[in-house]
Amino acid sequence: MESVEKMDIELNEQGLDGSPVCVKKMHLFEHIGPLAASAQSYGPKRTHSRVLMSIYIVIFKARINVLVPFGPLAVVLHYLTGKHGWVFFFSLVGIVPLAERLGYATEQLAYYTGPTIGGLLNATFGNATEMIISIYALKNGMIRVVQQSLLGSILSNMLLVLGCAFLSGGIVHSNKDQVFNKAAAVVNSGLLLMAVMGLMFPAVLHFTHSEVQYGKSEVALSRFSSCVMLVAYASYLFFQLKGRHNLYSPIDEEENQNDDVDSDEEDAPEITLWESIAWLAVLTAWVSILSGYLVDAIEGASEAMSMPVAFISVILLPIVGNAAEHASAIMFAMKDKLDITLGVAIGSSTQISMFLIPFCVVIGWIMGKEMDLNFQLFETASLFITVLVVAFMLQEGTANYFKGMMLILCYLIVAASFFEHIDPTVNDN
Structure with a gap:
């Protein structure tokens, strides 16, 4: 030492x-x-x-790495005992430090790429855990787990992560209302509403029994809508990188330029560019391995812990996957950098809804799995109401601890609702 x-x-x-x-x-x-x-x-x-x-x-x-041994322990328990409850729990705990370290390596890489690409990298690798878990679940034919885990990530980012960030920042800066770039919030809110539209029409088509071909029209509509949503997200990236001023940059950028010396001392990178890339590859590989054991143990863990699969998929999995976003959003909010907080929390929700969900539909199409955008009525209504609540909270361009508390309480209502929600057992197809 x-x-x-x-x-x-x-x-x-x-x-x-x-x-x-x-x-x-x-x-x-x-x-x-x-x-x-x-x-x-x-x-x-x-x-x-x-x-x-x-x-x-x-x-x-990093002190959080004391949880890393839980990952190998989950693998050992999988082969020695076969107790899915313990395998699921240890896999879940073992992924937490990996998700946090993925966020750290991404932040280090962002020093070498600039703020715009850095913000996109933070959102992308912050969702790497959800993407890996979704692909494994989709490969195993667990379409509902994919849908609910991605939905849960959006709800967690928009309500829990953003709420904790507003609450923490509001307590630290209790003498004023924190201000953020309202234009960036409006753009992301518009994209989230577009995602709600893409998810709502297949569900409405299904539950009104107005399909031209029963069981096939909603899949065809989902695949078409997914391609449109991917085009919209690509246009959003071009708009962000080339078309307009960087949405991740703070509105008080001129004031921040006066503190360049202090920020350089605080924010100098700790590892090199190639070390950051190497660590991202290693951590992503280890997350992939643990995700396989985690997905295999979900149904057994649901029976062992007497919890609905919907609650595990919507609440427990996203909390682990969003560990990096949660820590980063709170840290930046306490430093009065709410624009970066919104870039992490709302930007991550936008990427999941406009890129990751349509991407999984296209991947399922390639795999021969009928993954669609029909998230069922209960889940679609939850997303729609959540987007409306968050858009209403962001419309003034200010944040305080009261708004943070309201978002957290809304998330508790959502969590309790999914704990009492039983996923439909009959496959209408």
Whole structure:
């Protein structure tokens, strides 16, 4: 441990690229443009030191990594005991630190890509856990688990994550109302309402029994709507990256520019570009492995814990998958950076509804699975009401602890509703 601390001191004196810290801070964003600049030639000793330091920073420095052993324990229990309740619980706990470290590695990578791409990377890799779990469940034919887990991620981000962020930021800054970019909130609210439209029409078509071909029309409509939603999301990305000013940038950007020196000292990256990419690959692979055991144990865990599968899919799985977003959103809100908080929470919900859900429909189409946008009446109504409530909360462009408390209480109502909700057992097809 002493050798690791010595390496930490040496790296702090020289910086990640071997240059003095003062030089690095002055030229941080001048050197990170070309990829070759981040791949400096290291001697064998220097490379070995960087590897050890990277392992120390990512694995041993974070206290939440004390939960990492729960993952291997879940794998062992799967083969030795076959008790699905314990396998599900340990897999769930083991994924929590991996989701948080994925968020950390993404934040480190964002230093080298800029704020716009960095915000999109945060939303994308923040949803990597949900995407992996959904693909495994879809492969096993568990379409309802896919639908409910993705719906739960949207509800969790919009109500629980955003509510906790507003509450924490409001308590820290209780002497004022926090302000955020209302234009960004309006754009995301519009996309979320479009997603509700895409989910509502297949459900209405099904429950009104007005399909041209019973059991097939809603699947065809879902696949067409999914392609349209993917085009809309691609247009949104182009609008964000090329068409308009970055929606993730704070409205008080001019004031923040006066504090560049302080922000450089606080926000200097701890690991290099290629180390960030390598850790993202390793963590994503381990999440993929654990997700397989988690999905296999869902139905057995539902019987063992006497909980509906709907409650497990909508409430428990998203809380774990959104661990990184939850921590990041609260941290930025307490620093009075609500624009980044909205980029994490609402941006993540927008990406799930406009990209991940249609993407799963298309992937199911390729796999031969009839994944559709008919999320059933109860789930669709829950999403519709949630989007309306959040859009109403964001329309003023201000936030305080009272709004945060209201969003959290709304999430408790949703959680209680799904605890009492039994998924239809009859397959209408």
